[in-house]
Amino acid sequence: MRTAPGASDTELVALVLALLTALLVAAPVISLMLIALQPAPEVWSHLIAYVLPRAVSDTALLIAGVGTLTLLIGTATAWLASSHEFPGRTALIWLLPLPLSVPTYLSAYVYVDLFEPLGLMHRALGLMMPAAQAVQWLPSVRSLPGAMLLLAAVLYPYVYLSARAVFQAQGTDAIEAARTLGAGRFTILRRVVLPMARPALAVGVALAALETLNDIGASEYLGVRTLTVSVFNTWLNRGSLAGAAQLSLVLLGFAALLIAIERIGRRNANVELSAESPRLRSRTRLRGLKGGLAMMACLLPPLFGFVLPAAYLLGESLRRSLSIGIDPTLWRDALHTVTLAALATLIALGLGLIVVLAARWREGRTTRAAMAVAQLGYALPGLVLALGLLTPVLVIDGTVANLFRAFGYPSPGLILMSTGGAVVAAYVIRFLAVPTGLLRAGFDRIPRDYDDSARAAGAGRLVTLWKIDLPLLRPALVGAAILVFVDCLKELPATLLLRPLNVETLSTSIYQYASRGSFEDGALAALIIVAASIPPVIWLTRFSDLPE
Amino acid sequence: MSRFRAAALALAAVFVPFGAGAAEQVNVYTYRETKLVQPLFDAFTKDTGIAVNVISASSGLEQRIKAEGANSPADVLLTVDIGRIDDAVAAGISQPINSAVIDEIVPAQFRDPNGQWAGISMRARVIYASKDRVKQEAITYEELADPKWKGKICIRSGQHIYNNALFAAYVAKHGESKAEEWLRGLKANLAQKPSGGDRETARDVAAGKCDLGIGNTYYWALMLNDPDKKAWADATRVVLPTFEGGGTHVNLSGVVLAKHAPNKANAVKLIEWLAGEKAQQIYADANYEYPIRAGVPLNPIIAGYGKLKPDPLPIAKIAANRKAASTLVDKVGFDN
Structure with missing residues (x-):
């Protein structure tokens, strides 16, 4: 055995931390299971007879649609942007990930307003034909296909980002060998590039699918009755929290299936880099019509996912700030939002890295299970997660309060609930799957020879990690940081239920307006969410570019 | 650190x-x-x-x-x-x-x-009626299931809390089987699958997708005061519906x-x-x-909507029938 000094201690610490992380994520799930233990048979006979057939088929169709669309859009744009040179490429590279910053429910509101009767589209058509006739030409946004397109337009960056991270650092040997053998660009894409990128694509699509599964606001508004919507109706109207908890566990099963599919996508993938250092492939220059087409292909997705909604929000907020002025509490809300999101991002990246390292250093059932559990949170709708988290968080808070009292100090109140700790915990649990998934895909591509050589040379685990693994993982780390941070900025249901008294974030503030039926009044808050996501996305996109 | x-x-x-x-x-x-x-x-x-x-x-x-x-x-x-x-x-x-x-x-x-x-x-749960296409002055909730409104009504999800309470009131007044029949009739009269919110409902009436929309009083007032949406409110009028022999649901x-x-x-x-x-x-x-x-x-x-006469049904009775109402909405496939 090649054992560098101190290595086993480091491994043991990582193992313990990984297990604690798994416990953190499992806590709300266990608490849900306890709620689900109460029998709710009459709810189930009703659900099976009247609700589930429709809910399951709508959910499956929505996920299949969004999954296919995000896979196509994300892969195509990432491939074009990373291995081709065409007009506008430099600008498009930072525009492409930006739809991430647009919350799904906001995008739904914007498109309904633009495309429904009496909206901008209707008025534009009205210039060419009578208004009553123009109504016939309007697309039906509030429909299943509408929901698919709308969600895909904002979720494709999950695939784009993970695909780009891989395409950029693609091993050049195989590609050059293929080229020498006379293979064209598309053959190389199909036979070499895509098979090597399969694990990363699977991660991206799985994330987009899980995000779809979590969505409530947009689906409900667009009239799509998904399983997630059913969970809420079961809890709130059918009056059965136990039934709702049981149904959420079924949802978790759905999600586990998605994760399993992702695993299968990764199986047999021989994706480690060759032992030579990765270097950037030279990009093929596309000119003329081809260049124009490539530009259009990379422009349309962010146009619908980002530019149009952002322009709409900008217009609405300008009009409102000119006529009504800016709500002074907005800046405080923005500070709350960014603080919570930044803290959660740092913690999630750290815990994700630990879980993946533990699994790499000590391969075995325990560490694999810890990693699987750590990814569960993404499968829980935000509000379900928040409900599950209430009990564990408040057991801790209650214990602390009682300890203070037992030692004669005044009670500090509910520590986690009153400081925002509960919100951060919810974010970390909810989004831990992102760094875990991306870092794992990143590690899969680092040959173990690297580690072995470093350690044979006497370097410990941490030194190897710092000097070799982390630099190679940079694109994965960066991608994960963008995704988690922006996801936290957008998160609504868990923030609503778990935040401290007198604390509003940007998304809870938008919600306040939207539920009054005047979401345009929250346009400025929405615009700030979008704007706050732009600098990290640009900076991190640049940072993730391998040196040319 | x-x-x-x-x-x-x-x-x-x-x-x-x-x-x-x-x-x-x-x-x-x-x-x-x-x-x-x-x-x-x-x-x-x-x-x-x-x-x-x-x-x-x-x-x-x-x-x-x-x-x-x-x-x-x-x-x-x-x-x-x-x-x-x-x-x-x-x-x-x-x-x-x-x-x-x-x-x-x-x-x-x-x-x-x-x-x-x-x-x-x-807040009252009322009807936004098209000024051009609906001449009838008084409308009862019961009447919403009348086939004369076939394809003319818009409403948000039947599971939304406001509709849930309205349907629960119907169950409390008429019993479950009558309520089921009524919901089926109302469903058959819908111009489109339930979606959106009360505000989209008013907009759909204004745009001519339907003649009657069911929504809350204050959404309409908010629209009237918003220059962008005043047209939607202007194209409609608010009718305070009543239960037969009762009042308006609040x-x-x-x-x-x-x-x-x-x-x-x-x-x-x-x-x-x-x-x-x-x-x-x-x-x-x-x-x-x-x-x-x-x-x-x-x-x-x-x-300006006219004098509100709240339905005399004790609110506690509505609460007791919420679950039954929700169950019926699923049973008749109201939201499908």
């Missing part, structure tokens, strides 16, 4: 000051949006010197209060409709309000016989006094103040609601 510490300090600096230190305070958990109720709380603080700390959410507050247990800072829970009040009482997080002032101001129909909750203001916004309220005296003071003339006037004017207190003038837009 120092980055974590800096972030932790920043977090503490951002969050800790709120709600701590004020001498007299009351903590409100609310299902009504903060922006809507904040003017009320500001006026209350000005009147009494008692600071109000607020958290608003769309669901789950009673679960939070329950989990917080004896340590819960919650004093008062404010709701949008009877549904959440019912959940709160069922979760065992309430205590009797025991206020002679409330008993005097709030009509018995709009408060719990056991004193666990009281209504504070109302959504009751209510209050619950939390079981472990740490500031109970202030909480009762707030509840009584909310039923007072000043607060009731704010509800009427700023929020376009119907005051619960007799003698408070309505906002002119709301008054």
Whole structure:
């Protein structure tokens, strides 16, 4: 055995931390299971007879649609942007990930307003034909296909980002060998590039699918009755929290299936880099019509996912700030939002890295299970997660309060609930799957020879990690940081239920307006969410570019 | 490590000051949006010197209060409709309000016989009718299932809390099998699958997708005051429908006094103040609601709908039939 000094201690610490992380994520799930233990048979006979057939088929169709669309859009744009040179490429590279910053429910509101009767589209058509006739030409946004397109337009960056991270650092040997053998660009894409990128694509699509599964606001508004919507109706109207908890566990099963599919996508993938250092492939220059087409292909997705909604929000907020002025509490809300999101991002990246390292250093059932559990949170709708988290968080808070009292100090109140700790915990649990998934895909591509050589040379685990693994993982780390941070900025249901008294974030503030039926009044808050996501996305996109 | 510490300090600096230190305070958990109720709380603080700390959410507050247990800072829970009040009482997080002032101001129909909750203001669930295409003046809820409206009605999801309460009232009045028949009839009259919100419903009527829309009174008033949406309101008129032999269905916004309220005296003071003339006037004017207190003038837009005659069915009866209503909505495939 090649054992560098101190290595086993480091491994043991990582193992313990990984297990604690798994416990953190499992806590709300266990608490849900306890709620689900109460029998709710009459709810189930009703659900099976009247609700589930429709809910399951709508959910499956929505996920299949969004999954296919995000896979196509994300892969195509990432491939074009990373291995081709065409007009506008430099600008498009930072525009492409930006739809991430647009919350799904906001995008739904914007498109309904633009495309429904009496909206901008209707008025534009009205210039060419009578208004009553123009109504016939309007697309039906509030429909299943509408929901698919709308969600895909904002979720494709999950695939784009993970695909780009891989395409950029693609091993050049195989590609050059293929080229020498006379293979064209598309053959190389199909036979070499895509098979090597399969694990990363699977991660991206799985994330987009899980995000779809979590969505409530947009689906409900667009009239799509998904399983997630059913969970809420079961809890709130059918009056059965136990039934709702049981149904959420079924949802978790759905999600586990998605994760399993992702695993299968990764199986047999021989994706480690060759032992030579990765270097950037030279990009093929596309000119003329081809260049124009490539530009259009990379422009349309962010146009619908980002530019149009952002322009709409900008217009609405300008009009409102000119006529009504800016709500002074907005800046405080923005500070709350960014603080919570930044803290959660740092913690999630750290815990994700630990879980993946533990699994790499000590391969075995325990560490694999810890990693699987750590990814569960993404499968829980935000509000379900928040409900599950209430009990564990408040057991801790209650214990602390009682300890203070037992030692004669005044009670500090509910520590986690009153400081925002509960919100951060919810974010970390909810989004831990992102760094875990991306870092794992990143590690899969680092040959173990690297580690072995470093350690044979006497370097410990941490030194190897710092000097070799982390630099190679940079694109994965960066991608994960963008995704988690922006996801936290957008998160609504868990923030609503778990935040401290007198604390509003940007998304809870938008919600306040939207539920009054005047979401345009929250346009400025929405615009700030979008704007706050732009600098990290640009900076991190640049940072993730391998040196040319 | 120092980055974590800096972030932790920043977090503490951002969050800790709120709600701590004020001498007299009351903590409100609310299902009504903060922006809507904040003017009320500001006026209350000005009147009494008692600071109000607020958290608003769309669901789950009673679960939070329950989990917080004896340590819960919650004093008062404010709701949008009877549904959440019912959940709160069922979760065992309430205590009797025991206020002679409330008993005097709030009509018995709009408060719990056991004193666990009281209504504070109302919105009516009404019809937005196309001015051009609907000439009929009075419409009953029962009539909405009449085939003469086939393909002419728009409504949001049947599981939405406002529709749930309306359908529950129907069940309470006519029984389950009649209600099922009515829901099937209403479903058959829908111009499109239920989706969107009350505001989209008004818009669909204005655009000619349907002739009748079912929505709440204040959405319409809000639209009338928004230059962009005035056209939608202008194309429609509000009809106050009634149950046959009854009145108009109202959504009751209510209050619950939390079981472990740490500031109970202030909480009762707030509840009584909310039923007072000043607060009731704010509800009427700023929020376009119907005051619960007799003698408070309505906002002119709301008054323009005609005289509201709230249905005499005790609100508690509606609460008791919520689940049945939800079940029927699934059974007839209302949202499909």
